[in-house]
Amino acid sequence: MKPTPLLFAGIFASFAAAWLGLIVASDKQIGSLEAQVDAENETVYPLNVGGIVERGRRVYIGNGCNQCHTQFVRDADHGKDLARQWGTRRTVAIDYLYASGAELGLNRIGPDLANVGTDPEVNPGRAYLRDPKWLLVHLYNPRIHNPASIMPSYAFLFEKRKIQGQRSDSALPLEGRYSPAFGEEVVPTEDAKALVAYLLSLDRSHPVSESNGGQAAASKAK
């Protein structure tokens, strides 16, 4: 065989083999998942909420939150995520049915966020995260809660304005050197509210069936 066709055929075949064997085969398995319907409890998991949560997802990804935060709970064989109460079970493919693959996250410079919105009675760790005001203040300037934090300040998602009449309900409770000047208040923009709504929607505690990768028992926490 002449060298040119052989070279092209080899280059094509080597790539095609992996393309079919890895990407296409993966797509067959997890490319067309469906929400889990639990007929007994009449629940559907996950729910495609849309609206403000979807807007918040775009703010989360667009600001690169996934560069420092994961949403990737591993079981006890792979890490201490469950011992840190980052979730009640490991995350599985169906948890990201309506999410973007980007949300899995690239780095853990900050803690995992997969279960920020989980009911504290189900997952007792980090109950303070369920308070929207706490989250808003944290986004405004993380060093208010933790002076040693290296998380960036997202003050550009907020608006400093003069108090008109009464203080707004959504104004942030800031004190000391972080509080605005007298007569001014700091209120979240729609993007900030959307981001908090998105964070509070993050709940991967719903049990998943065996076929979706869950275990028969509730969790594998050790």
Add this chain to the structure above:
Amino acid sequence: MSVLSKDQPNKRSASADDLDQVERALIDASARTPILCFFTTALVWLMVQTTLWVIASLKLHWPEFLESCSWLTYGRVVPAQNNLMIYGWASLAGIGVTLWILARLCRVALPRPGLLLGGLGLWNVGLIAGTLEVLSGNGRGFEYLDYPGYAYALLLISYALIGSWGIVLFLKRRPGHVYISTWYFVGSLLWFPWLLASANLLVSSQAIPGAMQAVVGAWFAQNIIMLWLSAIALGAIYYLIPKVLGRPIHSYYLASFGFWTFAIFSVWNGVQRLTGGPVPAWMVTTGVVAAILLLIPVATVTANYWLTMQGRFNLVYHSPTIRFVFFGAIAYTVANVVSAITSFRSVGTLTQHSVFSMGLDQMFVFAFFSMVIFGAMYYIVPRLVGCEWLSASFIKLHFWGSAYGFGMAIIMTLLAGLSQGGLENANPAEGLTTAAVDFMATQQYLTHFIRGRTIGLILLCVGQLFFALHFLFMLLRLGRPSGSQPTLFEPIQEGAK
């Protein structure tokens, strides 16, 4: 052009040499404008991405730095820098090197340089649009796929103009043996569009669930570096080391075996980045096995470049090209071995969500690929501008800034990553309760190491500035006259090997 005089057989070798020189001069003349434009654009993007790199590193231990500027928030700067590193600096410089070496190996002049320049212009439009989108908060969050889909579509359209030129060169080549570098370049030219187009489509699609997108994202991130960029750099290594040394590759059979094992095993890599993740275990295992099998072509390349250099290692002290290329070649071996080690679950669970994996990618792109490309540029540019590099000192400063600067940055990054992963996965049985190893402790260690990384990156930035300035001198034809010895670090003694 290859017609030899029949009337004067005793003068045949002299006229054959002259004809070769004329042919090379014609090829270089045809390549001059487009390749220099590619290199110039690539260097501009190199300076931009290095600046963003330093800013991102600073923000990691000094979060108040430029904090009021939303366009420079850490989460936007990092994707902008990563994409400019791959598509701005690495791809454009790599394509420039590919086209020149292919033109020389195929002994064909570059056709229609105007279309190449058109492609380059459109490519830059895609890059600028993508960067602006990411910095204004519209990134997609996938590694090296952060730009909105249309920006990559622009890159692919311009690639159709640029990349097809390489294939045209190959198809129009002079009959004869097809050298190993040509195989790597042709492979890279064909793999790139398939990789980028398919990955871009899949992560753009709303119909694909997140877990599948994550698989595609991990596969793409690994292969854009370890398949596309690596193939270009390997082709350059196989061309430059024998060229400068004046001796053939140690084992040609080993080289061709290495190419095919590289082609077959590389593409299965990637999903080991998601170990422990929401994907079926077989996908992760495939990646681990592929990473180990990839050590076979790595071993063949290492054996080849090491044994080819045998007895001439001292050239590293004389030839800028050899110094940069050899450094890059060694980095290739080290980076691949580290990558294989981190594929194992026990190590991968420590490094996967730490700056270690980010640092390893950057080791491939900078310590391996970029250093080889610098070496190639030190070889190619004098042949395009017609004069030699002005100052050996500038080259030394570039080398030390790059080697020490990046060396320091990568050591700090890898150590930071190991401490991050180690603390995060601390075993309660060893006396530390998990709650006690709280997240702030992890962050404190991280910031100490990252300060060192910032210093290293600043050194690297200074080194690149010297190179950019030196390149500008060459563009202005401010160099030593051609025909004399090439610019060396130290002159080679007469009679020395």
